[in-house]
Amino acid sequence: MKIVLAPMEGLVDPIMRDILTRLGGIDYCVTEFIRVSVRVLPPHIFRKTCPELDHGGKTAAGVPVHVQLLGSDPQMMAHNAARAARLGAPAIDLNFGCPSKGVNANRGGAILLETPNEVHDVVSAVRQAVPNDIPVTAKMRLGFKDKSLYLDNAAAIADAGAAHVTVHARTKVEGYKPPAHWEYIARIRECVKIPVIANGEIWNHDDYARCREVSGCSDVMIGRGQISQPDLSKVIKAERDGKPIEPIGWDVIVGFLLDLVAQSQHRMQPRYVHGRVKQWLHHLKRRFPEAKVLFDQVKVVNDLDLLKQMLLDEQARAEQN
Structure with missing residues (x-):
């Protein structure tokens, strides 16, 4: 397989x-x-x-x-x-x-x-x-x-x-x-x-x-x-294999979103980074209800530093839950 x-x-x-x-x-x-x-x-x-x-x-x-x-x-x-x-x-x-x-x-x-x-x-x-x-x-x-x-x-x-x-x-x-x-x-x-x-x-x-x-x-x-x-x-x-596992949680996903931002900064101009985050959040909405909430929050954000801070804040909230 x-x-x-x-x-x-x-x-x-x-x-x-x-x-x-x-x-x-x-x-x-x-x-x-x-x-x-x-x-x-x-x-x-x-x-x-x-x-x-x-x-x-x-x-x-x-x-x-x-x-x-x-x-x-x-x-x-x-x-x-x-x-x-x-x-x-x-x-x-x-x-x-x-x-x-x-x-x-x-x-x-x-x-x-x-x-x-x-x-x-x-x-x-x-x-x-x-x-x-x-x-x-x-x-x-x-x-x-x-x-x-x-x-x-x-x-x-x-x-x-x-x-x-x-x-x-x-x-x-x-x-x-x-x-x-x-x-x-x-x-x-x-x-x-x-x-x-x-x-x-x-x-x-x-x-x-x-x-x-x-x-x-x-x-x-x-x-x-x-x-x-x-x-x-x-x-x-x-x-x-008959050994079911728990799917990863939202806190892990937010960590990957931060990783996406960090790597994107090295491959594209800053103004395009926001689009990558929003694009992935759009797909994540199907599996994670938190993604829709976060998408609605970041969709109007254009400042990269603000975007990263919002993701860090979301990660902290997710880890507490």
Whole structure:
């Protein structure tokens, strides 16, 4: 059983990967996508998205970080994948799932699911360009407008030499609206000879158990659920082992918010730090009622020192309760 931290554009960045993997339970991460168009990108672009490349391709907690590429030109994708491999990427993941209108308009992400032959060509070119000891994997949705080609796309990925495929169990049009159609993942498993990882609507251990039962997959990728409950992977594995643990408390979460602020100050201009805190609090509201109260308090704050003091005060209150 493996649990993978999903790539979430603008949210699961190196800071979030560092915080979440320190909690345990995550087997590997996938970066936000690196957009490939008409050139081989310089090394600093790869290192900006994946600074872990300078540390053996792992987070500080020792969790591997796979580099994800997005694009439609097989040769450009191949050249960039080869560069990422030379820079130390432990694996290359290919994005055929991004639902962004802007990305799709430029022949990237989920739009390629309309043409399985293109999906095959991209995966095949990258597989040939990357050393054999570095896995090439792919992430797909069930389709773009509908699910009519989901088996064709899964077969294209498998036949092109991918080591495994992760399936977000919705179409592009369905976006992130529940439910996730895990039963389609089960059908994919019956038709391809490579491992399949299930993704979509896993918010707690019960969701994981249902996903495993319906899809037949023991390996899952978790995104929003992990952001909402930062120790979710650890909780799921403890339940699996018959040794349930208490989820972390709000006081610990506030400590991570302070860590987010501290690390963000080194990676971005001060005026953007507030947005990161508010963004995470928005997701935490699903699991922690205290997050909504704190979000309402900090949403109008623009002074960074005041923000940090508010978080310190909240941490002190939480520790007393």
